[in-house]
Amino acid sequence: MANEIVNKEQLHALFLSGMPLKEIAKRMNSKPGSIRTMIYHERQRNPYEWPHRIHYPGKPKELPLMMHSYECTECATRFAVEDYEDVDHSATVCPICQSNQHLQDGNYGRFIPTSVTRRAEA
Ligand SMILES: [Zn+2]
Known part of the structure; x- marks a missing residue:
């Protein structure tokens, strides 16, 4: 116990x-x-203790998203998938190869969409 x-x-x-x-x-x-x-x-x-992870139904671009990045060593493609608890990462495949055989785990965390970053730098 x-x-x-x-x-x-x-x-x-x-x-x-x-x-x-x-x-x-x-x-x-x-x-x-x-x-x-x-x-x-x-x-x-205890719903308040276990909030749903960042999950915006409309996914406004201003807000950071939880992402998990992968790299495919076969075609050198890097991509990220949204990382909510209902996402089954075992089903993740390379968008180019359509295979998970060469996938390597990258970083995860909050990613700010590129468009927002660019706008902030300008
Ligand atoms: Zn690939």
């Missing part, structure tokens, strides 16, 4: 840090699916 409480605290801390489920799962020796389920159940009990 004590372990469960510790794990939940750790899960909560990692969740709030914006870490992708895949990374949280690695940290906690678990699987993204199990982590997602745990978050789902915790959220049912």
Whole structure:
């Protein structure tokens, strides 16, 4: 029982840090699916403690998005996918090769759309 409480605290801390489920799962020796389920159940009990990650239905460009970047070593393409907890990263494929065989994990975090960056620099 004590372990469960510790794990939940750790899960909560990692969740709030914006870490992708895949990374949280690695940290906690678990699987993204199990982590997602745990978050789902915790959220049912305590919705305010487990806010949905940044998720704007209209995705206004001014706001940073949680993204997870990948690099395909086959065609040297870098791309990023939105990193919400309901995104299944195991289904991510290279947009060019349509394959996940050469994908390498890149960074994750809040990315500000390029158009906004450019406008800010101008
Ligand atoms: Zn590729």
